C-alpha cells in the first residue's frame with residue numbers, strides 16, 4: 036500500500052488554502068493510504084501526471100482542486116510518495132520543472148536543488164571572463180501565490196514571472212537573494228515595506244493569527260550550522276542564515292542593516308582550532324572552499340556539481356545568496372566549512388548526526404532517504420496523524436528538529452547532568468520538551484519526570500506545549516511545576532501550614548530599624564540571600580569563615596559579622612515561627628527533607644530557563660532526583676538572567692563537565708533584531724550557565740530576516756505614548772493580529788498607563804500579568820505587560836516602551852556601589868538583561884521608545 040510523506044515546506048502553503056481546498060487535500064491524502072498503487076496512479080480525480088518537461092523524472096503533479104495542484108516525488112521503487120509542494124495550478128509545472136531531488140548517500144537524506152538555476156549559473160560562469168560579475172542567484176519566489184498581501188509574505192517583487200508561486204523551499208529562501216535585475220533584497224524591501232515572516236510559536240498562544248502568521252514555520256532547510264564559531268571567524272547573527280525556504284523572509288541584506296553592531300567576540304578557545312574565513316560576509320581572498328580537498332568534500336556528502344559550483348563562488352556572502360537553490364544538507368556542510376570549521380568537526384557535528392545507522396543509502400533508494408530525512412519530512416502513519424498535522428495550529432517544532440536538537444533531546448544516555456545553552460530563540464525550550472518526551476517514553480517502572488521552570492507563566496506555557504507533544508498517558512508521568520511549588524509541596528508534607536512569603540525584604544527592614552543596624556536593609560537582605568542562603572551556611576562559624584564572603588566588596592569585621600548573623604537569624608526565626616517562609620528558606624527546608632529521605636520523588640529532571648534559579652532552588656532540585664545517568668537536563672542562557680542569582684553547578688554537586696552543549700540557530704527573531712539586541716549586551720561579560728567562566732565565544736545564525744528595529748525618542752511620556760499608539764495602529768493596519776502584538780513596560784505603573792492610553796484610543800489592549808493570566812487569556816487583544824512579564828513568550832511584534840535613562844536602570848533596585856561593587860554590577864546586569872529579554876521576544880517587528888534621555892543600555 037502506498038505511503039504519503041509530507042515535506043515540511045508544504046505546510047505554510049497549506050495555511051493559505053481555503054477550507055474546501057484543505058478538506059479536499061486531506062481527502063486526497065487519504066486515498067494515498069487506502070488505494071493500492073495501480074488504482075491510485077490511475078485515479079480519475081487525482082490525475083497524477085508526469086511533467087511534460089523538467090529536471091526530475093520522478094516528479095508528478097496531481098489535482099487537488101480546480102485551482103490547486105500538488106507536486107510530489109514518486110520514486111521509481113518503493114511506495115513512499117513525498118508531497119513536496121502545493122501550488123496554484125497555472126504555476127505548478129514551472130516550479131516543479133526546475134527542481135531535482137537527489138539522495139545524499141553520505142547523509143542518507145533527500146535533498147532538493149533548483150537544478151535549472153544552478154545549471155544556468157554554471158554555464159554562464161564557464162562562458163564568462165574571469166572578472167565578469169557572476170550571474171545573480173535564482174530569484175526566490177513567493178510561496179503565497181494564493182495568499183493575498185500578507186505582511187509576512189516574502190518579497191513579492193521577487194516573485195517569479197509566473198505569478199510568484201515558487202516552492203516554500205525556495206520561496207522565502209533568503210533575505211539576500213537578488214531579483215532578476217540584480218536588485219538587492221534590501222532595495223526591494225525598501226519599496227515593498229515589511230517583508231518579514233513568522234513561524235509557529237512556542238511559549239505563546241496568541242489567538243487567531245493574521246493570515247500568514249504561522250506560514251513559514253517549517254525548517255525545510257537546515258539552519259546554517261550548529262557549530263561553535265571557527266577561530267578567527269567574526270561571530271554573530273551575521274553568520275550564514277538559517278533554513279532557506281519558508282523560514283526565511285526576504286529582508287535587508289546584512290550590509291544594509293542599520294544599527295547592526297559588528298560582533299567582536301574572540302576565537303573559540305575551547306577547541307583551539309585555527310584558520311577560518313570571515314563569517315560576517317567578508318570575502319576570502321582565495322575561492323570559497325579552496326582549503327578543502329575534493330576528497331574531503333565527498334566524505335562530507337558534497338556532490339561534484341555542488342562542489343564545483345560552490346568553489347566558483349567568491350565567498351560566504353555569495354554562498355548565502357545561493358542558498359535557496361542549493362541542496363539543504365550540503366549547504367549546511369559548505370557554510371560550516373566556509374566559516375572555517377575543520378573538516379573533522381564538520382564531519383562530527385553536521386554529517387554524523389544525519390548519517391543513518393543502517394550505513395550509506397544508495398543514490399536510487401529514495402524510499403529510505405525520504406524516511407530518513409526527519410528534519411524536513413514526516414511520513415504519515417494514520418488518519419489521525421494527518422489530521423493533527425493539517426488541522427488546527429501547526430507547530431513545526433513538534434515535528435521537525437535540527438539534527439543537533441534531535442541528538443540532544445533523544446540521546447539515550449547522558450552519564451550525568453547535561454546542559455544545553457544558547458542565546459534567545461535557539462530552541463532550548465523545544466529541546467527540553469522533546470527531552471521530556473524521550474524520558475517519559477523510556478521511564479523505568481517507578482520512574483517519574485519533573486519539568487520545572489522559574490515562574491508560573493513559564494510553567495503554564497510548558498504544560499500547554501507538553502500536551503501538544505505527548506499523549507495524555509505519558510503526560511501523566513510528568514510533573515510540571517515551578518521549583519518553588521515543588522519545594523512548597525515537599526515542605527507541606529511535613530508542615531502542612533507552611534506558606535511562601537513574598538515580603539521578605541520588609542522583614543529585614545523591620546529588623547534593621549528595630550536594632551538600628553549600621554548598614555542598610557538592602558545590605559542585610561543581600562547578605563542573607565547572596566551569602567548565607569546562596570552558600571547554604573547554617574552556622575555562625577560557617578559565616579565567620581574567611582571564605583564565606585569571598586567576592587563581597589564591603590569588608591566586615593568579626594563583630595560586624597556576628598551582628599549580621601544575629602540579625603539574619605532573628606529575621607529567619609521570626610519567619611519560621613509565622614510559618615511563612617521566603618523562597619530561600621523554603622528551599623533549604625525542602626532540600627533538607629529530601630536529603631533525609633531514602634527515595635527520591637523523581638528519576639529525571641528537566642529544567643528550563645535555568646539561569647534564573649537561586650542556589651537554594653538548585654539544592655532542592657538536586658535532592659529531588661536520583662543521581663545517575665539522565666538525571667538532570669538543564670536548559671538556560673545567562674544573557675537572559677534577570678534575577679541576580681549567580682550559581683556554580685560544581686559547588687552544588689551538579690557535574691556537567693563534558694556534557695555541555697550550545698545551540699546556535701535562532702528560530703525566533705530576525706537577524707536584524709537579534710543583531711541590534713546583542714548590542715545591548717556588548718561589553719558585558721556573559722558567563723557560562725552555572726559557571727563563573729566566560730561563555731565560549733559562539734556565533735548564532737538567524738533563520739529569519741526582516742526590517743530593522745524602530746527606535747523612537749519622545750520629548751515626554753504623553754508624546755511617547757501617542758507615538759506608541761500610532762505604531763500599534765499601523766501594525767494592526769498591516770494585518771498583524773492584536774494577539775500577535777505585545778507592549779512591554781519597565782514598571783507596573785507604565786504598563787497600566789500604556790493599557791489605558793491604548794484603550795482610550797480605541798485600540799484593543801489588555802493588561803497582561805503572568806502571575807494572574809494565562810497567555811491564552813485575552814488572546815485577541817494587544818497584551819501590555821512588564822518586561823518581567825514577557826519572559827518566555829514571543830510575539831510577531833513587540834514594543835518596548837519607557838527605555839528611558841531614569842527607568843533603565845531603575846537605580847532604587849540597584850545595590851549601591853559603595854556597599855558592594857560586585858552586587859552593584861550584578862544588579863545593573865540583571866536590568867540590562869531584562870531589556871535584552873524584552874527585545875528578543877519579537878519575532879518580526881521591534882519598536883523601542885523612550886522619553887527624555889534614553890537608557891544607557893540602548894545601543895544607540
Ligand SMILES: Nc1ncnc2c1ncn2[C@@H]1O[C@H](COP(=O)(O)OP(=O)(O)OP(=O)(O)O)[C@@H](O)[C@H]1O
Nearest residue numbers: 236237431432436437459460461462463464465702
Ligand atoms: N527545530 C525547530 N523548527 C522550527 N521551529 C523551531 C525549532 N526549534 C525552535 N523553534 C521555534 O523557535 C522559537 C524559539 O524556540 P524556544 O522557545 O525553544 O527557544 P529558547 O532558546 O528556549 O528561547 P528563549 O531562551 O529566548 O526563551 C519557537 O517559536 C520555537 O517554536
